[in-house]
Amino acid sequence: MVYGIPHTQYEFASRTVSSCRRFHWIPSLQRPPHGPRTNVETYEGKHSANMASEVQKRTFGSAATHIQRNPAYSELNSDDVSYFKSILGDNGVVQDEDRIAVANVDWMGKYRGASQLLLLPKNTTEVSKILSYCNTRRLAVVPQGGNTGLVGGSVPVYDEVIVSLAGMDKIISFDNVNGILTSEAGCVLENLSTFVENEGFIMPLDLGAKGSCQIGGNISTNAGGLRFIRYGSLHGNVLGLEVVLADGTILDMLTTLRKDNTGYDLKHLFIGSEGSLGVVTKISVLTPAKLPATNVAFLSxxxxxxxxxxxxxxxxxxxxxxxAFEFMDHHCIDLAMRHLEGVQNPLPASQYKFYVLIETTGSDESYDKTKLEAFLLRSMEDGLVSDGVIAQDISQASNFWRIREGISEASVKVGAVYKYDLSIPVEKLYDIVEEMRCRLGDNAEVLGYGHLGDGNLHLNILSSKYDDSTLAQIEPFVYEWTSSQRGSISAEHGLGLMKAEKIHYSKSPEAVQLMASIKKLLDPNSILNPYKVLPQSVL
Amino acid sequence: MVYGIPHTQYEFASRTVSSCRRFHWIPSLQRPPHGPRTNVETYEGKHSANMASEVQKRTFGSAATHIQRNPAYSELNSDDVSYFKSILGDNGVVQDEDRIAVANVDWMGKYRGASQLLLLPKNTTEVSKILSYCNTRRLAVVPQGGNTGLVGGSVPVYDEVIVSLAGMDKIISFDNVNGILTSEAGCVLENLSTFVENEGFIMPLDLGAKGSCQIGGNISTNAGGLRFIRYGSLHGNVLGLEVVLADGTILDMLTTLRKDNTGYDLKHLFIGSEGSLGVVTKISVLTPAKLPATNVAFLSxxxxxxxxxxxxxxxxxxxxxxxAFEFMDHHCIDLAMRHLEGVQNPLPASQYKFYVLIETTGSDESYDKTKLEAFLLRSMEDGLVSDGVIAQDISQASNFWRIREGISEASVKVGAVYKYDLSIPVEKLYDIVEEMRCRLGDNAEVLGYGHLGDGNLHLNILSSKYDDSTLAQIEPFVYEWTSSQRGSISAEHGLGLMKAEKIHYSKSPEAVQLMASIKKLLDPNSILNPYKVLPQSVL
Incomplete structure (x- = not known):
């Protein structure tokens, strides 16, 4: 029986669960190794150049007015360039305007610096020499990986020297008994993913930006991504790091051990500190075994x-x-159906208030499918699920995921979108969406969706255009509300330049003060990634 | 068919897999919630009082000769006691000799201090007042949880004031959607375990010492334990901490969020730093859902x-x-059969060189059993497994685990045992056992066993008595060898007093120096747990 969606390859088998509820089954599928998912944020960047410039005026612009170039930093001169050429060769020192222009701006076009120099070290010793020199000369530095960040953390603010890790992209070793990968920091995530998949393992993280982002950047920003609910954070999966400190000291913490209780576990300081405490040059990561069977269900x-x-x-x-356990309210589905080409709601109509996407990954396809089906039947009988379908092949699974991941893309087609990435205890997570709806009334459309399994809400507020009165209704309320729930104003994107001054909403003054003390200890001249992560007032 | 073991409740069903290999099946079981396992180290402590005093002469004794009481610390006077009584009341200030004697010695009787005062704060504010006062007065402090450590980290070395967390044992909250537990640090692990199991969850760690150890101590020592292979380290499972710093500052990092990328993730500094950077007072931990089905196989x-x-x-x-994936060489099995009462080898005889214990835990008993059986059959056909049995009930599973966990107990019955807890890359893990056997010849019996899934080897060297010439053949060779493999000289026990001076075998000079800088930053008067974790030479 074909139901609901006029999509030729769809074959639904309808099945009556109880007298008043339906359940539509589509058999299980194998997910493609590099599935169809893309980072939800990616669409926004690709489709909203106009919006980006608006945001620039509002966020970066206003940030820049508050942050002056620190006059303690030296300005680059020709002797500096000569020195860098002496250690990196001519190819490692880029002064070409076009190439520097690319490195000066983030991929959204939202943050733009004015660096005049891009350095491309090929090994740790070269990174060490660069930082040692910059520290002595008080030249500010921005470490740059794939430059796919969302908060302006990977581009210069003023004239910082850009140190790109792109030239350090070698896989060093792979332990195929324990699944432990050791590589240089500049390896692109997708390349590592392909490599370990050929060995029967997967990377513990998966991002839409994987074709560009680098593992060193992932670790420096503590990237979350799509496998978080299953494999947890990088604090649990990173086994070792090699890091170059601001003064050029090479800190070798590159163990490949699952257990090591000898002294303070320093590597965690560099996971998520956004390049402000040191430059990650090598990494070792625990990779889980690759499991063959994936099923995806779309439920209401x-x-x-x-x-x-x-x-x-x-x-x-x-x-x-x-x-995976992702949720969307019906506003999201309505929007996706209106604005995404070729996407269909697998469920009959927009009669439900909430939608949930569940994915399972295991080692036995037929068993996992049976288990998921039994679970969903029980959930319907218990009244938790109103209706639902299970995908029967990759393209159906892709359609389900496309709805979830297309929400952001659809959002920017409306006009202006105010986006917030919040961690909130699950029981309170939807309250902010409803409160925001009450506050804004007819002035805006408020969408709530995200990684429910991780307590991570994406709150999107759509309006025909950006205006200060709407923004004033949203901020600082959204930050204050999140703070009152002991939530996080940045669940997975970091603080970068965008939210450095807002850290107090999620961290206590004592914690911020200790962070500042650690920054001063590790980087006393504050040459690493200045103006970011921490408020200028505490440094 | 009953095979092999004259144990009345055993029922084995023999099954021919190939012409020359046998496989014996015992159906699956439900593991008891507080299973029969005990920390392998426990036996040693309980059964080797004589040995402990020997070890004391060799390790603590020699350590004491190298470490003098730091004269910068004040000596306790009556004004101090009066002050503590003013903030804690009479019941919170213990001077009774018998009670202090208990707190002055570790449970193995291996390390003994000379403290004259035990403080029992009931809340964070009291801890803060104690530390603030001690910091001003330069009174050294040892924070104490359940005092179940193995490296002398939780008892005084000289006259440090003992601050026990035993009075802070309240569960604060439990989020039963996400399985997030928040409690005070003095909660006994087993009590927390019982509490969350009643809610359908389990603690992410399980230790033999769970009846005594406290969650704050577990976190401060980054305890490994029996669930490590499945749920990973505490760096991945601890969501938030409240910590009191040396100067009394209360550092509130007690979030209950799975994702929070706002600034440096400071809590990791306190996980595994053995109370030398701050006193953990509250914790929040992610607890996995409790799964009902467990199977255990014993293989050769x-x-x-x-x-x-x-x-x-x-x-x-x-x-x-x-x-779980535990391994033992045949020396271990032979020893266990000789010295453990009521324990039988489930496999025919000591004809195999290695034994492996595999445990599975899942949500479907019959499916998991079928899956394990199919896996084991395939492994036999591939020649990886020579013989094996699957337990059919709790008592059979307990017997399998008893063999693995009884090795340490059996070891100490021989006479002297030199014990090492090493992390080594799996492919090299057994080399040190064989090398040690070559070095020692007939002078000693060398056993290799441990958590193969975690790369964690327990190397036990048995001899009729302790003597310097045997020790000289073992050390520093075992540390040097481990270091040459980039292994860890303490996989899960920490450094404490026992190995503080040996940190250089596992950590680079730059890393040790940075640890010392962080210690000086957080505890400039070095009042917290002195003489431990870091070498005196760098402080």
């Missing part, structure tokens, strides 16, 4: 409480095979 | 290479349900 729920209960039941009943 | 392999290949195959084929 009548209320947010049901979504929460479904999450609890999924953790308990799907336990070891649960690999 | 002809060589170490087969053990490694079996591990690789288990990771791939058992993937999401694998919860």
């Amino acid at each position: 729920c009548n209320d947010y409480t049901s979504c929460q209960k479904l999450l609890l039941a999924a953790r308990r009943n799907l336990g070891e095979i649960l690999s | 392999c002809n060589d170490y290479t087969s053990c490694q290949k079996l591990l690789l195959a288990a990771r791939r084929n058992l993937g999401e349900i694998l919860s």
Whole structure:
């Protein structure tokens, strides 16, 4: 029986679960190794050049007015360039305007610096010599990986020297018994992913930006991504690091051990510190075994409480095979259906208030499918799920994921979008969406979606155009509300330049002060990635 | 058919897999929630009082000769006691000799201090007042949890004031959607375990010492334990901490969020720093959903290479349900059979060189058993496994685990035992056992066993008595060899007093120097847990 979607390859088998509820089954599938997902933020960047310039005026522009170039930094001169050429050769010292222009701006076109020099070291010793020199000369430095960040952390603010890790892209070793990968920091995530998949493993993180982002940047920003609910954070998966400190000291912490309780575990200082404490040059990461079977279900729920209960039941009943639990409110689905080409709602109509995408990944396709089906039937009988379908092949799974991931792309087609990436305790997570809807009334459309399994809400507020009165209704309320719930104003994107001055909403004064003390200890001249992560007032 | 073991409740079903190999099946079981396992080290402590005093002469004794009481510390006077009584009341200030004597010595009787005062704060404010006062007065402090450590980290060395967290044992909250527990640091692990299990979750760590150890101590020592292979380290599972710094500053990092990228993730500094950077007062931890089905198999392999290949195959084929992969050489089994009462080898005789214990934990008992059986059959056909059995109930599983966990207990019955807890890359892990056997010849019996899945070797060297010539053949060779493999001289026990001076075997001089700088930054008067973790020469 073909149901609902006029999409030729779709074959749904309808099945009556109870007298009043339907369930539509599509058999399980193998997910493509480099699945169809893309970072939800990617679309925004690609499709919203106009919006980006608006945002620039509002965020970066205003940030720049508050942050002056630190006069303690020297200005680059020809002797500096000569020195860098002496250690890197001519090819390692880039002064070509076009190439520098690319490195001066983030990929969204939202943040733009004025660096005059891009350096391309090929090994750790060269990075060490660069930093040692810059530290002595008080030349500010911005370390740059794939430059795919979303908060302006990877581009210069003024005339910082750009140190790109792109030339350090060698895989050093792979332990195929334990799945431990050691590589240089400039390796592109997708290349590492392909390499370990050929060995029967997967990277513990997967991002839409994987074709450009580098593993050193991923670690420096503590990237979250699509495998977080299953494999957890990089603090759990990174085994070792080699880092060059501001004064050129090479800090060798590049173990490949799962267990090592000898002294303070210093590597964690560099995971998520956005290049402001040191430059990551080599990494070792634990990679999970690659499992062959993936199933994706697209479900509807009548209320947010049901979504929460479904999450609890999924953790308990799907336990070891649960690999994604994403939720969207019906505003998101309506928007996606209006603005995304070729995307269809697999469920009959927009009669439901909430939608949930569940993915499982395991080692036995037919068993996992049976298990997921049994779980969904039970969830319907318990009233947690109103309706739902399971994908039967890659293209159907891709369609389900495309709805979830296309929300951001669809959002920017409306006009202006105010975007927030928040961590909030799950039971309170949807409250901010409803409160924001009350505050804004007819002035804006408020969407709530995100990684429910991780407590990570994407709050998008759509309006016909940017205006100060709308912004004033949103901020600082959204930050204050998040702070009052002990949430995080940056779940996975970091602070960078965009939110450095807003850290107090998520961290106590004592914690910020200690961060500043550690920054001063490791980088007393503050040459590494200045103006970012921490407020200028504490440095 | 009953095979092999004259144990009345055992029922084995023999099954021919190939013409020359046998496989014995015992159906699956539910593991008891507080299973029969005990920390392998526990036995040693309980059964080797004589040995402990020997070790004291050799390790603590010699350490004490190298470490003098730091004269910068004040000596306790009656004004100090009066002050502490004013903030804690009489019940919070213990001067009773018997009670202090207990707190002055570790549970193995190996390390003994000379403190005259035990303080029992009941809340964070009291901890803060204590440390603030001690910092001003230069009174050295040892924070104490359950005092179950193995390296002398939790008892005084000289006259440090003991600050026990035992009075701070309240559960603060539990989020039963996400499984996030928040509690005070003095909660006993087993109590937390019982609490979350009643809610359908488990603690991400399980230790033999769980009946005494406290969660704050677990976190301060980055305890490994029995669930490590499945749920990873505490760096991945601890979500938030509240810590009191040496000067009394209360550092609130007690979030309950899975994702939070706002600034440096400071909590990791306190995980595994053994109370030398601050006193953990509250914790929040992610607890995994409790899964109902456990299976345990006991297998034999002809060589170490087969053990490694079996591990690789288990990771791939058992993937999401694998919860333990332990190995033992035949010397261990022989010893266990000779010295452990009521324990039987489930396999025919000591004809195999290596033994492996595999445990699975999942959500479906019959499916998991079928899967494990299929995996083991395939492994036999591939020649990785020579013989094996699967337990059919709790008592059989307990017997399998008892063999593995009884090795340490059996070891100390021989006479003297030199014990090392090493992390070594899996492919090299057994080399040190064989090299040690060559070095020692007939002078000693060398056993190799441990958590193969974590790359964690327990190397036990048995001799009729302790003597300097044997020790000289072992040390520093074992540390130098481990260092040459980039291994860790303390996989899960920490450095404490025992190995503080040996940190250079596992950490680079630059890393040790940075640790010392961080210690000086956070505890400039060095009042917290002196003489431990870091060498005196760098402080």
